[in-house]
Amino acid sequence: MPPALQNPLTLWLLLTAALAGLAYAFVRQELRWRAIVYGSVLIACGVAVWPPYEREGEPGKIHLGLDLRGGIHLVLQVVVDDALNATTDDAVTTARDQAGRKGIQIGPVARVSPTAFTVEGVEPARVKDMRDLLRDFFRTGWEVKEAGEGKFTVEMTDLYQRQLRTQTVQEAIRTLERRVNVLGVAEPVIAAQGARGDQILIQLPGVTDVEQAKRIIKTTAQLSLKLVETSAASQETLLTGTGGKVPDNQEVLSGPGSTPGEPVYYLLRKEALITGRDLKSARVGVDENNRPQINFSLNATATDKFSRETARNIKRQLAIVLDGTVYSAPVIESKLGSDNRITGRFSTQEADELSKILKAGALPASLKYLQELTVGASLGRDSIRDGVRASVAAMAFITIFMLVYYRLSGLNAIVALTANLLIVLAAMAHFGATLTLPGIAGIILTVGVGVDTNVLVFERIREELRHGKTVRAAVANGFDRVWITILDTHATALIAAAFLFQFGTGPIKGFAVTLVIGLIANVFASYFVSKFLFEWVLGGRHYEKLSI
């Protein structure tokens, strides 16, 4: 195949020309025109599909599905309530802080649902001030209601909720995309799906180290740096200073200590100084003792806050928290800037994975795993072999039968079938549809339907011949009479195939894709190409008998 023909523009031009020619052939019925047009359609298809599979390092034009080349298919659900909770929690803090700043005495402020919070016990003299304050700060996206006796309820509007939901799913998709990019997978699919749009589909074809890929995708790593109040060897000793209770704005987390198997417990400030979102970059390096460490740098706004807070808290411990575990808790020796490092007890591989996770960032909400499908590469190859074997068997059965039963006209049907298959493959290559094992089944079924079209026509021609028509008239009548039948049968089959599409992703879609393309290609190949072949062979000569 000359490289010029591989150019997508050339292909487009060829296809457009072929389609225009096709339209022209319907207007002008001469054989010569149809020969040129049908021929160029098939050549364009040949170009589009070449080379069909990977060879000499050049990728094949037919994309193989997960089931044929191996890989991972995951369906996740984004727990959007997490993001709503976080937003409402922020609002609670804002309301409390602003009231304090204005000197308004208020009682408890609490989140009552993922989308609402209440302010209670506002001092009677300042109710109006509080109302103005809330209305001012929660003007957009929120609705402030007064429940009397100094009590307010602030609730998210439906519009804002919807915005947050879509935004959360989109953020999750972007984060997952970044994580997947780290893996360097070709042609990954990451898309929202499901009735409420809160499910995410991930397809990673051709991934070999399935376990590593899943680990990187699944780890909901959220890096945060938090100030340490105290640390101790057990939870009881940790809480003696606070009367056995964890204060509201603090939390208890543990992490590996200096001796393995003896964790250290930390009492931490809940509010993080820095989170994964503030990271500009992260990469693996080595420390003075040649142990792996992670170097990370912060973006400008985070650097300001980080410098300010570290300057204020010199000699205190700063816990590096990842996924609920304190990796290390170094003492802040001086005011820190934008470039920093994490040291801890991890292997080079762990450090490498950790830095990849940090780079990919944290998810705005947690994920639930609904479905997981992994296919080993050699098991996929087995499926290809099975699919090819089944197709060859089906084609062989049909070829032998058609040649025996319809003789030379059977050859016409075989040519039409081959053209049909070529068009199906070309359309799949052109639209980037993936070929799955059920897709191969769809192609075989297409072959069945294609044969049906030929059989309908051939039987009609035989019938006309029995009624004493000449060969030419019998062929013309046969094709004419069958046209309506083919139209109706294909339309109903297309209706059924359209519903298969609604299954969305996965192997069924692959089946529906080939079936739909196959049905359309069939009308062209088994009707128009076949008709042309008959007329071309019959030519201007007179035949007494037809080999049918």
Place this chain on the structure above:
Amino acid sequence: MEIIKNPQIDFLGKAKYFVALSALLIAGGIFWIATGHLHYGVEFSGGTQLIAQFKDTPDVDKIRDAVAKVSPGAVIQTYGDAKTNKVLVRIAQQSSESDLDATARAVRATLASDYAQNPVLESSSEIVGPVVGAELRQKAVLLTVLGLLFQLIYIAWRFKGGIWGTGATLAAFHDVLVCLAFLAFFKFEITLNVIAALLTLVGYSVNDTIVIFDRVRENMLHRRKEPMAKLLNDSLNQTLTRTLISNGTTFLAVLGLFLFGGEVLRGFGFAMVVGIVVGTYSTLFIAVPMVDWWYSRGGSSGGSSGKVVRAA
């Protein structure tokens, strides 16, 4: 070469026996399914399915002992061609949504430690949480019903009479039920692929019926005086060769799928093989007799009069 020369078979006269046969088959099938004999694949029932390829011929008993330690009650069987050393492990138990592949990991680990003499070279797994399975079941039923409904509307429009659409659709529905009965009886699992086969079958069955209806429509134009029953029976005979050859070749094609398509397509191939036979049968003995029954009890003739007949 011709299969039957000028056939003159009285299809309609014998239809009542076949309708009785179909009723029996469907009643039996419904009973069989209602008593819990229909098996759902992992994508519908939820749970974990693992296909492991071993280095040497696997010893199913040893694998069962090893797996029983982490998941008692797991189903273990050889998978596909014996030469490929593959074993299927099925665990019905639901995994938690936060750690979906915990069961699969545990099984892989136990195989690596307790059956170390024959290592797993490669494995595929399918793990489905409870939400997806339930959603998918509803979707499958809904889509099948909608698919049938839209085909009914199309045919009723094209043939200008609800009875034609109803006849073709009921015949297709009949095929799905009979096919399900066969699947349940021969212990095939209902997987996504099988659902695809059933939906295709709906299209194929209707397709087959339309070819004959179309012939009736054509005959109605030329032979307006003749009784409907004779037109229907003649149309069946005129298209009989086509029915046998077309469905015969498609049958051969899907038989190839069933025999050589491997384990993944086995259920799909079976459903299609049964479906093509049943689809042909239902056209001859369900769809056309239904139209005959409608007209014989005084239903107005649709066809050329252009009058829309309400479906029974």
